[in-house]
Amino acid sequence: MIYSGQAVIDYLASEVTKEDPGESSHWRKFHSTFRFKGDGFEGLQGFGGCAKPYRGLRYMGHRFLQRRYRLIGSEFPEFDKIDKLGEEITTCEGRAYDLDVLRQVLTLSFLSYCLPNALSMQATGCVIGDGFASMTSLLLASRSAGRVVLINLTKTLLVDLYYIKLWMGAAAFESRVDLVTDEGGLQRALALSIDIDTGGGRVVAIQASHHELLKECPVDFAFNIVSMQEMDLPVVMAYFDDLRAVAVKREVFFYCCNREEKVLPDGTRTCFSEYPWHEDDKILVDELCPWHQFYYVLRPPFYRPYDGLIRHRLVTLHKVGLNEEKLKQ
Ligand SMILES: C[S@@+](CC[C@H](N)C(=O)[O-])C[C@H]1O[C@@H](n2cnc3c(N)ncnc32)[C@H](O)[C@@H]1O
Numbered sequence: 428m429i430y431s432g433q434a435v436i437d438y439l440a441s442e443v444t445k446e447d448p449g450e451s452s453h454w455r456k457f458h459s460t461f462r463f464k465g466d467g468f469e470g471l472q473g474f475g476g477c478a479k480p481y482r483g484l485r486y487m488g489h490r491f492l493q494r495r496y497r498l499i500g501s502e503f504p505e506f507d508k509i510d511k512l513g514e515e516i517t518t519c520e521g522r523a524y525d526l527d528v529l530r531q532v533l534t535l536s537f538l539s540y541c542l543p544n545a546l547s548m549q550a551t552g553c554v555i556g557d558g559f560a561s562m563t564s565l566l567l568a569s570r571s572a573g574r575v576v577l578i579n580l581t582k583t584l585l586v587d588l589y590y591i592k593l594w595m596g597a598a599a600f601e602s603r604v605d606l607v608t609d610e611g612g613l614q615r616a617l618a619l620s621i622d623i624d625t626g627g628g629r630v631v632a633i634q635a636s637h638h639e640l641l642k643e644c645p646v647d648f649a650f651n652i653v654s655m656q657e658m659d660l661p662v663v664m665a666y667f668d669d670l671r672a673v674a675v676k677r678e679v680f681f682y683c684c685n686r687e688e689k690v691l692p693d694g695t696r697t698c699f700s701e702y703p704w705h706e707d708d709k710i711l712v713d714e715l716c717p718w719h720q721f722y723y724v725l726r727p728p729f730y731r732p733y734d735g736l737i738r739h740r741l742v743t744l745h746k747v748g749l750n751e752e753k754l755k756q
Contacts, residue, residue, distance in 0.1 A: 429612035435604060440465075448635075449580055451657055451659045454473070454657065463585060468589075475561065476525045500536055503533075503539070505535075509535050509569055512565055512568045513529065535571065541711060563575045572628060575628065575630050579632075587632075588604065588632060603626075610643060613643055616631045617644070638669060646679055656697050660701065663702055667703045671705075674747075680741065684719060684740075686734075
């Protein structure tokens with residue numbers, strides 16, 4: 428099935444009360460008070476802020492404390508351009524340009540620097556676990572992808588798409604955003620043409636419960652930013668399987684930025700080093716992510732470390748065929 432434009436929002440709104448198999452105990456807890464009211468949400472927790480735009484002294488305080496991050500960004504040639512897009516997108520959406528958005532701006536500027544040829548209007552990107560669709564919107568606005576496959580839990584996906592609509596406007600949302608629930612729908616969505624010269628790119632949304640559709644998407648690069656750290660390991664493994672199935676057919680860059688270790692509310696421990704990396708994945712970057720080590724608040728001590736170390740790794744995924752896996756067993 429394929430839904431387009433407002434029908435995507437209506438369909439997801441009808442799905443939010445259903446159980447979501449990809450939800451860890453962390454997300455069952457954070458989504459417990461979630462409610463969609465038609466013209467907004469209640470109980471949004473755990474995937475970024477959506478405060479009203481900062482004004483006056485508050486604005487000045489945030490801009491001042493964000494200087495430390497912008498200094499890191501100044502090392503990347505595309506940063507100023509992408510920073511402006513972050514400002515424009517959040518203004519259209521009526522929300523503050525906060526650290527959650529600035530983190531995405533830094534990440535995209537960094538990846539544009541690392542992968543100058545891979546990020547273009549000809550490319551299909553995939554964002555697993557976005558927040559307010561910040562990364563998806565930046566990818567499209569900066570023309571770093573002509574198509575973005577956006578995968579999230581149903582409730583958060585609804586929020587992502589609601590904010591994409593605020594940013595691109597109702598008319599563009601009708602013609603450029605689809606949600607697919609099966610293979611037939613996916614093939615129809617992928618057949619829709621992208622106007623590389625004048626168009627603003629397309630979104631193909633997929634609920635996490637249908638994640639295996641990713642195997643059939645012509646993905647050139649995939650990003651996961653502080654999201655796998657809150658998934659149960661079998662769910663993480665399934666996403667790696669999906670991406671490796673794509674890597675058998677084409678080169679896939681995977682950027683993964685997550686806590687080295689995290690304990691979820693039910694005691695499950697998630698561990699970056701235990702993700703199913705392959706010894707033949709070609710590692711392009713592997714270090715603690717400089718802009719994901721500390722956050723700021725408007726009172727002393729203004730900068731505070733996150734609860735644990737956050738590592739980012741950029742790889743070209745090794746093509747592991749099913750046969751290779753079977754031979755190992
Ligand atoms: C902490 S938020 C991070 C949001 C954003 N990437 C950022 O950097 O701020 C984690 C995101 O992962 C999503 N998520 C959790 N479980 C998921 C799953 N099984 N599949 C896809 N996304 C999932 C959540 O809905 C949320 O959007």
